Amino acid sequence: MQxxxxxxxxxxxxxxxxxxxxKEEELTKKRKKKSSSFFKDLFQFLFK
Structure with a gap:
């Protein structure tokens, strides 16, 4: 029984x-997407 x-x-x-x-894997994927898009937007803004 035990x-x-x-x-x-x-x-x-x-x-x-x-x-x-x-869930942890999903969160890291979301973070990676957010950070990469953030840096892309930042570079596009800086180097127009």
């Missing part, structure tokens, strides 16, 4: 960690 309980808890924890990592 082993079965621990196995289900581990599965839940694994799913939770996977969700966190995917």
């Amino acid at each position: 082993i079965n309980f621990e196995a289900t808890e581990l599965k839940k924890a694994k799913k939770y960690v996977e969700k966190l990592t995917t």
Whole structure:
């Protein structure tokens, strides 16, 4: 009984960690897009 309980808890924890990592990856992609577009806009503004 105890082993079965621990196995289900581990599965839940694994799913939770996977969700966190995917959210973190999405956030870093968004940040990269924002920063790159920001610098592009800045350079276009400065070197017109």
